[in-house]
Amino acid sequence: MTHAAIAGAGLVGRLLAWRLARSGWQVSLFDRAGRRDRTSAAHVAAAMLSPLAERASADAEVFALAQRAMVLWPEWLDELHQDSGQAVYHRREGTLVVAHPADRPMLNQLEQVLRQKLPAAHHAAVKPVGRERLGELEPALAGRFENGLHLETDGQLANDQLLEGLSVALDRLRVDWHEHCAVQSLADGVVQTADGPVPADLLIDARGIGAQQAWSGLRGVRGEVLTVECAGLSFNRPVRLMHPRYQLYIAPRPGHRFIVGATELESEDAGPVTLRSVLELGSALYSLHPAFGEARVIDLAAGLRPAFDDHRPALRQQCGVWELNGLYRHGYLCAPALVEQLLRQAVR
Numbered sequence: 209m210t211h212a213a214i215a216g217a218g219l220v221g222r223l224l225a226w227r228l229a230r231s232g233w234q235v236s237l238f239d240r241a242g243r244r245d246r247t248s249a250a251h252v253a254a255a256m257l258s259p260l261a262e263r264a265s266a267d268a269e270v271f272a273l274a275q276r277a278m279v280l281w282p283e284w285l286d287e288l289h290q291d292s293g294q295a296v297y298h299r300r301e302g303t304l305v306v307a308h309p310a311d312r313p314m315l316n317q318l319e320q321v322l323r324q325k326l327p328a329a330h331h332a333a334v335k336p337v338g339r340e341r342l343g344e345l346e347p348a349l350a351g352r353f354e355n356g357l358h359l360e361t362d363g364q365l366a367n368d369q370l371l372e373g374l375s376v377a378l379d380r381l382r383v384d385w386h387e388h389c390a391v392q393s394l395a396d397g398v399v400q401t402a403d404g405p406v407p408a409d410l411l412i413d414a415r416g417i418g419a420q421q422a423w424s425g426l427r428g429v430r431g432e433v434l435t436v437e438c439a440g441l442s443f444n445r446p447v448r449l450m451h452p453r454y455q456l457y458i459a460p461r462p463g464h465r466f467i468v469g470a471t472e473l474e475s476e477d478a479g480p481v482t483l484r485s486v487l488e489l490g491s492a493l494y495s496l497h498p499a500f501g502e503a504r505v506i507d508l509a510a511g512l513r514p515a516f517d518d519h520r521p522a523l524r525q526q527c528g529v530w531e532l533n534g535l536y537r538h539g540y541l542c543a544p545a546l547v548e549q550l551l552r553q554a555v556r
């Protein structure tokens with residue numbers, strides 16, 4: 209058996225540890241936080257899997273990774289179910305994009321941009337919908353919007369269930385998980401940790417924004433989300449509201465819960481959500497449907513998306529260490545494809 213040591217137990221680190229452990233590796237996993245601490249981007253994310261909606265701003269490489277990830281997610285979630293006994297909420301009902309009458313030009317512009325940027329094979333999945341169809345797709349929004357865009361092949365998953373399922377699977381696969389154990393450096397077959405040096409055959413750095421000293425140009429992009437519970441309201445898919453000031457999305461979760469986000473601020477402040485963000489996200493949400501006025505705010509969370517200047521993920525090997533970082537706002541969208549690439553190159 210060969211031994212892998214992974215720094216960071218966020219999204220990338222957990223997925224890598226699981227794939228390696230289930231193929232027979234002995235795995236040591238180190239994280240500066242506890243497994244349920246909500247300090248990683250992985251815990252804060254809305255976990256929408258939206259290759260189409262994101263293509264408006266993301267480049268072709270991200271779109272190609274996302275296409276592969278959309279194939280891998282259902283397979284991996286089935287395997288995770290076998291390994292952990294836990295099912296993860298995962299849907300592929302598309303994204304519904306709507307706009308208030310004054311902002312309708314933004315909706316038309318989005319459609320044009322997507323038709324320019326998407327390969328022709330995906331054009332059919334970008335469906336303009338009128339009032340009636342919109343009400344069929346999302347009965348809770350019936351009569352509230354005249355037009356929308358249904359991006360039919362987008363999806364979503366519940367990241368809290370995924371991270372918990374991975375945690376259970378890693379325990380069952382006897383991964384040696386060191387919580388509250390920061391990694392100072394990795395090089396030449398040794399991980400330097402707060403508890404001392406650990407030698408391994410395969411070293412992987414998956415520390416997200418925590419790897420800033422090792423990657424020049426890596427920055428944090430602050431994002432804030434609210435979780436609300438609104439009895440009586442349910443959506444079948446993530447809904448995005450076009451707005452000149454905020455790009456609001458509402459990602460539904462079981463139990464009439466909704467993740468509402470997200471701010472995108474050029475700031476590395478990981479402190480609590482600001483009042484301004486609560487007001488802006490909250491009022492945009494209320495404008496989508498007045499029933500949200502009575503929603504209970506269950507949680508407020510902020511996190512840092514690890515990003516490079518070009519907003520593309522990067523995979524490299526240096527001093528015997530495999531490093532995967534810069535997943536920005538596309539971690540859930542792309543992670544399985546990137547993890548697959550890393551393992552294909554590192555484990556021959």
Ligand SMILES: Cc1cc2nc3c(=O)[nH]c(=O)nc-3n(C[C@H](O)[C@H](O)[C@H](O)COP(=O)(O)OP(=O)(O)OC[C@H]3O[C@@H](n4cnc5c(N)ncnc54)[C@H](O)[C@@H]3O)c2cc1C
Pocket residue numbers: 215216217218219220221238239240241247248249250251252253254255256257389390391392414415416417418419430431432433469470510511512513514532533534535536537538539540541542
């Ligand atoms: C508000 C918000 C919304 C988002 N929504 C989406 C979305 O809808 N869809 C999507 O695809 N993506 C989304 N993302 C992006 C996604 O969450 C990230 O791209 C992804 O989590 C990055 O994964 P990672 O493993 O590289 O980093 P992280 O998930 O941040 O994990 C890094 C881990 O490394 C640990 N660590 C750091 N330093 C050290 C150290 N020195 N030693 C040991 N451990 C260390 C941290 O504690 C953490 O557990 C969102 C992000 C945010 C913030």
